[in-house]
Amino acid sequence: MESSGASSAAKLEANLEALDKAVIRASEDSGSTILVLPFGGRVIGAFAPGEGDNFLWTNPALNEVASGRALLDSGIWANSGGERTWLAPEKDFFYPDFPDFRDYFQPRGFDPGNYSARREGSKVILENRVILHSFRLGEDLELMMTKILEPLPLMDRLERLASGIEGTSYRASLELELRSGPSETPVGLWSLLQLPPSGTMLTATTKPAKIVRYFGGFGEGEFEIGESLFRWHMRSGYDRKLGLVAADVTGRLGYAYELSGRACLIVRDIEVDPRATYLDAPYGGSEGPACAVQYCSIDNERLGSFRELEYHSSAIGGKTGLVRIRSDSVVTCFRGSREGIGKLENSLFGLSLNR
Numbered sequence: 001m002e003s004s005g006a007s008s009a010a011k012l013e014a015n016l017e018a019l020d021k022a023v024i025r026a027s028e029d030s031g032s033t034i035l036v037l038p039f040g041g042r043v044i045g046a047f048a049p050g051e052g053d054n055f056l057w058t059n060p061a062l063n064e065v066a067s068g069r070a071l072l073d074s075g076i077w078a079n080s081g082g083e084r085t086w087l088a089p090e091k092d093f094f095y096p097d098f099p100d101f102r103d104y105f106q107p108r109g110f111d112p113g114n115y116s117a118r119r120e121g122s123k124v125i126l127e128n129r130v131i132l133h134s135f136r137l138g139e140d141l142e143l144m145m146t147k148i149l150e151p152l153p154l155m156d157r158l159e160r161l162a163s164g165i166e167g168t169s170y171r172a173s174l175e176l177e178l179r180s181g182p183s184e185t186p187v188g189l190w191s192l193l194q195l196p197p198s199g200t201m202l203t204a205t206t207k208p209a210k211i212v213r214y215f216g217g218f219g220e221g222e223f224e225i226g227e228s229l230f231r232w233h234m235r236s237g238y239d240r241k242l243g244l245v246a247a248d249v250t251g252r253l254g255y256a257y258e259l260s261g262r263a264c265l266i267v268r269d270i271e272v273d274p275r276a277t278y279l280d281a282p283y284g285g286s287e288g289p290a291c292a293v294q295y296c297s298i299d300n301e302r303l304g305s306f307r308e309l310e311y312h313s314s315a316i317g318g319k320t321g322l323v324r325i326r327s328d329s330v331v332t333c334f335r336g337s338r339e340g341i342g343k344l345e346n347s348l349f350g351l352s353l354n355r
Helices: 008-018 065-073 157-162 338-349
Strands: 024-027 033-037 042-047 083-088 116-120 123-134 139-152 166-178 186-195 200-205 212-215 223-225 229-233 240-244 249-259 262-269 293-300 304-317 324-336
Touching: 008 033, 008 042, 008 065, 024 116, 024 123, 024 139, 033 139, 033 166, 042 166, 166 186, 166 304, 186 249, 186 262, 186 324, 200 338, 249 304, 249 338, 262 304, 262 338, 304 324, 324 338
Parallel strands: none
Antiparallel strands: 024 033, 033 042, 042 083, 083 186, 116 123, 123 139, 139 166, 166 324, 186 304, 200 229, 200 249, 212 240, 223 229, 240 293, 249 262, 262 324, 293 304
């Protein structure tokens, strides 16, 4: 099934090539496609067969070559969108004047980094070696970041296509290795899906989830907390973020939204270990435990308007005794009628949104 945005993948691909940031196109037999951008080590696009609209958010500056060039030449951190990777805890690596939290600077050696790229069959493998400085403890860490990205056949594809649902799926395997030997500084992987605004975050939970607030205010009626499902109806207007601890989540995360008149559902299945060491706790005036899952709503003039579905891996370094971690997840994107997607939500999360 092809939507009016059928040329969006080709246009994005052409614009990035014109900006000297060529993508790698990886497809599976049905035609499901991901676009991998070595600049920043990202999945910049995910497309159903026939392509249609991108399921992921990309920076609007990339819609035209001239505005894309202006973004890349601006000297600011160039957030192109899509799926990106970060490192925890931020207070170690992103605040050069620690413990002063006023100046925030993204380490460019990690993002955009200097990723090498190669293919192995249907897989795209990205590697980036980086030396980061812990401003909290004053030590350098040499890290190797590896991403293995592979398009997958859509689960129950024929049945869902027959009911008017289309989509795409891919596996993301992330590896982080400490190359510089034992360190005092622990470090953890952090993966973020950037998605279009005005949707609802979904989390399958083991019990009524306790919200950990990182920053920003939250309005009445935004949250629904059930025995096995947490929902955040993400209103627009300002930046805010919350998290959920590992013990409260099963490992199935989702985001439901509408785009071009059609309902969409993004599902990410992750690994969660309540015994693991998670690192990213609220800081700079906020308090709370480190979380395995985080959701962020961004609405500002500099970065744009998008939502982030985030998850963390356990840590390496520090007192963990580990020098290497691998984290596997599967992202599945669906699009169809509101009724069809509602039935799918009910199947995957146990309760329809009824929106």
